[in-house]
Amino acid sequence: KNQVEQSPQSLIILEGKNCTLQCNYTVSPFSNLRWYKQDTGRGPVSLTIMTFSENTKSNGRYTATLDADTKQSSLHITASQLSDSASYICVVIIGPLFPIGFSGGYNKLIFGAGTRLAVHP
Amino acid sequence: SAVISQKPSRDICQRGTSLTIQCQVDSQVTMMFWYRQQPGQSLTLIATANQGSEATYESGFVIDKFPISRPNLTFSTLTVSNMSPEDSSIYLCSAGTLRSYEQYFGPGTRLTVT
Numbered sequence: 480k481n482q483v484e485q486s487p488q489s490l491i492i493l494e495g496k497n498c499t500l501q502c503n504y505t506v507s508p509f510s511n512l513r514w515y516k517q518d519t520g521r522g523p524v525s526l527t528i529m530t531f532s533e534n535t536k537s538n539g540r541y542t543a544t545l546d547a548d549t550k551q552s553s554l555h556i557t558a559s560q561l562s563d564s565a566s567y568i569c570v571v572i573i574g575p576l577f578p579i580g581f582s583g584g585y586n587k588l589i590f591g592a593g594t595r596l597a598v599h600p
Numbered sequence: 601s602a603v604i605s606q607k608p609s610r611d612i613c614q615r616g617t618s619l620t621i622q623c624q625v626d627s628q629v630t631m632m633f634w635y636r637q638q639p640g641q642s643l644t645l646i647a648t649a650n651q652g653s654e655a656t657y658e659s660g661f662v663i664d665k666f667p668i669s670r671p672n673l674t675f676s677t678l679t680v681s682n683m684s685p686e687d688s689s690i691y692l693c694s695a696g697t698l699r700s701y702e703q704y705f706g707p708g709t710r711l712t713v714t
Contacts, residue, residue: 522604522692522705523643568642586696588633588703590642 481506483571483591491597496559500594502552502569510572510586514543514554517566517593526554526567559598566593602627602695604706612712613683620679621709623693628673633694634666637708643692649676683713 574586
């Protein structure tokens, strides 16, 4: 069964501190892994995308790592800001899938439950 | 990138009624998807909206309850039929292309059923 597990479920940190969020996955066939940020009341926004061969990817204060052997990923947030308060969702993409009767393949997203981060002043 | 808009942004509906949610993408995309996000949970895929053919539903979701239309490459609708309080949720539209790894999300429609 394709599964993505995240830890911790929730986290509270003080502004300016660093934190690391974890993601473990069991999926097949693996295509790529993404971290999304979802602010309350909004749709998810992509932070990083990593393919099988990439170990690390940065986007400003966000740095994601991927260990394809152990099937683990982490998202490190540096010098946190109040605006970092959000849910962070690990998403593993499987594919391509080729459903019967559909001309072409597509990727399917498997979502983790997310880590709810609160940054306090 | 693709910008996705949804209508309505939120609604409060009575038990037994139906609501149709619209999703508009600002560019032609191959794939469109509908997700549900229940309070405090992550996203669950309802179905893939296929242009010109019937939608492909995930386990646990059926066409009678969630009929989907996709008349062209930039527009799709999801109807939540015969609603019950258990249908209270955020419904999100998503879009992407076959070649791109990226998938974009709309802002969501917050549905409350009383």
